[in-house]
Amino acid sequence: MKLLITGATGYIGERLARLAFREGHTVYSASRKQTDTHYYWLPFDLKKPTLDIPDETRALVHLAADTTHNKNISSETEVQAARELIRNSALTNTKLIFISSQTASPDAPTSYGQTKWRIEQDVIATGGVVIRPGQVYGGYERGLFGVLSSLVRRFPLIPALIPTPLIQPIHVDDLAVAILTVAAREDIRGEIFCLGSVRPISFSAFLESIATNRLNVLRIAAPLPVPLITLARAMLGKRRTAQLGLDRLLSLLTLKSMSTQTSLQRLGITLRPLAYGMHRSGNGRRRHLLVEGNILLSYLLKSPPGQSLLRRYARAIEALGNGQAILDSKLLSLFPSLLALIDNPSFLCNEQGKALSWRLHLAMTLAEASPQGAVVFLGLKRSGGFLRTFIALGMSVLKEVCWRTLALLTKPLLSNMLIKRKSPRDA
CATH class of the missing domain: 3.40.50.720 (NAD(P)-binding Rossmann-like Domain)
Structure with missing residues (x-):
């Protein structure tokens, strides 16, 4: 025209x-x-x-x-x-x-x-x-x-x-x-x-x-x-x-x-x-995926992931899923460790948790294949010692008990951390 x-x-x-x-x-x-x-x-x-x-x-x-x-x-x-x-x-x-x-x-x-x-x-x-x-x-x-x-x-x-x-x-x-x-x-x-x-x-x-x-x-x-x-x-x-x-x-x-x-x-x-x-590109879908990837990978790696790892996560969701983020919580963005409250079989096996379970596995696979993940999961560059290992094991057991107790108390509120959206892989 x-x-x-x-x-x-x-x-x-x-x-x-x-x-x-x-x-x-x-x-x-x-x-x-x-x-x-x-x-x-x-x-x-x-x-x-x-x-x-x-x-x-x-x-x-x-x-x-x-x-x-x-x-x-x-x-x-x-x-x-x-x-x-x-x-x-x-x-x-x-x-x-x-x-x-x-x-x-x-x-x-x-x-x-x-x-x-x-x-x-x-x-x-x-x-x-x-x-x-x-x-x-x-x-x-x-x-x-x-x-x-x-x-x-x-x-x-x-x-x-x-x-x-x-x-x-x-x-x-x-x-x-x-x-x-x-x-x-x-x-x-x-x-x-x-x-x-x-x-x-x-x-x-x-x-x-x-x-x-x-x-x-x-x-x-x-x-x-x-x-x-x-x-x-x-x-x-x-x-x-x-x-x-x-x-x-x-x-x-x-x-x-x-x-x-x-x-x-x-x-x-x-x-x-x-x-x-609101995103400068006019399409904030990728941005939401990057935020979700940052939550999951920070939780798994116990530290902020690199930009290349975040981009791989977003591309993987776009290629294998529906390209939509499912995590919608400012609290999780600030404190990714709170994912421990829902990272348990009782939540991940139900209908709402299946999509999150799949994304957690995907994030873990990507993290394990990255240099950053190798340092975390293989214990590279860590100083050893019997006393240090003993204390670390004790702290891990104590944290696991505390997290499981807290998860039971907050279970009715956990659904608010997710967008109520069904994953296409589970349809």
Whole structure:
């Protein structure tokens, strides 16, 4: 297809242009500055929205918007620019796809949401398509996602707003796939698509996912009553509030949950899990396998495994299993020795423990075949002696008795250390 993208240098536009080019489409980038040399560049400015649409262009994706805190462009200017694009797309029979926002509403608390809603009405009236994404995340740390990631990185506390706003995240690459799908399908005209997770999550849970799955840091949730933010906005003034992003934070409180399941099914889009999407690659499956491998191998070797050994574990699970990690416990990540509580026949032989048993055997096989494992299992580079050996045996017996006693006491809680997922090898 021939695709014309306004705002192709922005957060969503950059990922969309890259995906479209990778899939073999011809990409025209409409922006103030020249973009990647792989794309054809067309000069475009919201203040002067004249744009010549190339012949046989399949779709015009309108992403350009003024998101700066000082609003260099008035809302009326943005609306008029959109109307000019609508007129040009109608003359050339080009499908117009407008990327709006979940905040779009005639009574939105920000001019951003009100402007999006006004443009939506014109787009739908002329047979164009509107896409309302939820909270976009993933990829490079840009847009609101970049602001939130920066805040979580810099501060030890994350705000748990009271009352808690709910958001519906969507990975930027999943959104790009949805846009290309809308562009390609002839049967989609004059519709609004709401895209985001089917089940909303709390804003604080989203921030916690950034900390855990994106930045790999520990952050503590601190209750923050919304009236305090409202008071801060009144004291700081409109301009300073916008600079700090407090106005966008407050706009979350008025978000209405979207019904997204129908839109996702119509486009055939399956959203990736939030934890996986937070990974810089957009697919955290390998990362979770590495974490699981680190737990198992650290437990077996009594020391952190080498990077090459971890990669061999991940590749083995991907080749022999379903490629999914089954261990899901921050406690085990911090203290791998706690695996001793479930490393016993009574647990490993039941239905839930079979998958873990197989992975433990696999980790042991890989560890034994490594130089690091040879040092541990063959006792290389260890000084001997009768007294040292006697004490070591006594300590081993004592630890085994203690671990077995503790395992009996905590057995009802052990299932929480595993994701309740059946291994394909046991299916």
